[in-house]
Amino acid sequence: MMACNDQDARLVTLLRVGRLYAPEPREEVDMLIADGRIAALGRDLAVPEGWPVRLVEARDLTAVPAxxxxxxxxxxxxxxxxxxxxxxxxxxxxxxxxxxxxxxxxxxxxxxxxxxxxxxxxxxxxxxxxxxxxxxxxxxxxxxxxxxxxxxxxxxxxxxxxxxxxxxxxxxxxxxxxxxxxxxxxxxxxxxxxxxxxxxxxxxxxxxxxxxxxxxxxxxxxxxxxxxxxxxxxxxxxxxxxxxxxxxxxxxxxxxxxxxxxxxxxxxxxxxxxxxxxxxxxxxxxxxxxxxxxxxxxxxxxxxxxxxxxxxxxxxxxxxxxxxxxxxxxxxxxxxxxxxxxxxxxxxGLQAHKGRLAVGFDADVTLLDSELQPRRTFVAGRCVYSEG
Known part of the structure; x- marks a missing residue:
């Protein structure tokens, strides 16, 4: 798993996980984050070549609202x-x-x-x-x-x-x-x-x-x-x-x-x-x-x-x-x-932009392992914690 690196933080992040709860279980396992918010959810999302994208591969983890x-x-x-x-x-x-x-x-x-x-x-x-x-x-x-x-x-x-x-x-x-x-x-x-x-x-x-x-x-x-x-x-x-x-x-x-x-x-x-x-x-x-x-x-x-x-x-x-x-x-x-x-x-009173993983919401995401232990935390698309 990639470590947090603020120096590598870019405008767009593509997060790929194994499962996603929004909190309801979703079929989408790819999340595109732009300017601190969730820009898209889907499968096999792609970004045009040349875009300043940070790719986070976490197929062994589950994404939930932070x-x-x-x-x-x-x-x-x-x-x-x-x-x-x-x-x-x-x-x-x-x-x-x-x-x-x-x-x-x-x-x-x-x-x-x-x-x-x-x-x-x-x-x-x-x-x-x-x-x-x-x-x-x-x-x-x-x-x-x-x-x-x-x-x-x-x-x-x-x-x-x-x-x-x-x-x-x-x-x-x-x-x-x-x-x-x-x-x-x-x-x-x-x-x-x-x-x-x-x-x-x-x-x-x-x-x-x-x-x-x-x-x-x-x-x-x-x-x-x-x-x-x-x-x-x-x-x-x-x-x-x-x-x-x-x-x-x-x-x-x-x-x-x-x-x-x-x-x-x-x-x-x-x-x-x-x-x-x-x-x-x-x-x-x-x-x-x-x-x-x-x-x-x-x-x-x-x-x-x-x-x-x-x-x-x-x-x-x-x-x-x-x-x-x-x-x-x-x-x-x-x-x-x-x-x-x-x-x-x-x-x-924050429900319009926090507490869910949905398009337009703040990209506040916690990645859990199979034991439900937090392994990585993003706030507004910024990695603020990564184990290891």
């Missing part, structure tokens, strides 16, 4: 145990090696030593390295920290900002926002997103507090806010919350985001187990997404809320849980892909 991770602490999370517990930043190489082509950066508990400006700088750095990177303005706390001093202006004037998050509810680390504050913030995001032509989601961190999803249930029941504006995450942190999330998704036709916990603990469920439970409970797979929470902190607290220790989340579990869904036949490959590609693109 994965999308909507919850990444790209600047590092943590800090709950003091400055020494700040998590490290993630690198473009660590992202691309997992077959991930698009990430959304978040701030968490710490929006003091880290800021939306730091996050924007990191997002732009990842973009320069080939990753399709976006960000949420805000953080756990209310009122949310912003780039321009106003949530609507952030959405309207900063291209990389696609929503607000991760706003914390039902968690002792949150600002304990009142219901009217939550409603006002979501309304502000909706208005700003409309002005910017974006989806403008509100990405809610849900802790293990007794209130669970009640603030979001009230939001959707008592206001005109549409369900696709609100995405709760970490809903598999314990069984009662997952049960509530299943009812929430069915009642409101809402999407819910699972976290690929490396160690879900005694009360939590892995993303693999949580998907199986949600499907059994009648939640449409179109309403389920999985994210990594990588480079965020996994803090441990005692019964009084005191900090006792911390680990750093990785994105490897996201891929491992997804692979297991296919291997253990919980979902076929084409349906499992939606949980980390197509569904995520729709949730984020």
């Amino acid at each position: 994965f999308i991770d909507q919850h990444v602490h790209v600047t590092g999370g943590g800090g709950e145990g003091g400055c020494v517990t700040r998590c490290p930043e993630i690198t473009a190489a660590e992202i691309a090696a997992m077959g991930i082509g698009t990430v959304v950066g978040v701030l968490g508990t710490d929006s003091i030593s880290r800021s939306p400006a730091d996050l924007l700088a990191k997002v732009r750095g990842l973009r320069a390295e080939g990753i399709a990177a976006y960000m949420y303005t805000g953080a756990y706390r209310v009122p949310p920290p912003t780039l321009t001093g106003d949530v609507q202006r952030d959405l309207a004037w900063i291209p990389e900002v696609i929503g607000l998050g991760e706003l914390a509810i039902s968690d002792h680390r949150s600002s304990q926002p009142r219901q009217d504050e939550i409603e006002r913030l979501v309304s502000e995001v909706r208005a700003g997103a409309m002005l910017a032509g974006k989806r403008g989601i509100c990405h809610f961190h849900v802790g293990d507090g007794d209130r669970g999803l009640e603030p979001l249930r009230r939001l959707l029941s008592e206001t005109e806010i549409p369900a696709d504006q609100v995405i709760p995450t970490h809903v598999n942190r314990h069984r009662e919350l997952l049960d509530e999330a299943a009812d929430y998704a069915r009642t409101f036709g809402a999407s819910i985001d699972l976290t690929a916990f490396e160690d879900p603990g005694e009360e939590g469920l892995s993303a693999f187990d949580a998907v199986a439970v949600l499907l059994e409970r009648g939640v449409p797979r179109e309403r389920i997404t999985i994210s990594s929470d990588c480079n965020g902190s996994l803090p441990e607290f005692d019964a009084q809320g005191g900090y006792v220790g911390m680990r750093v989340a990785r994105n490897t579990t996201l891929i491992a849980d997804w692979q297991r869904l296919v291997r253990e036949e919980i979902l076929p490959l084409e349906h499992a892909l939606d949980l980390i590609a197509g569904n995520v693109a729709r949730v984020l």
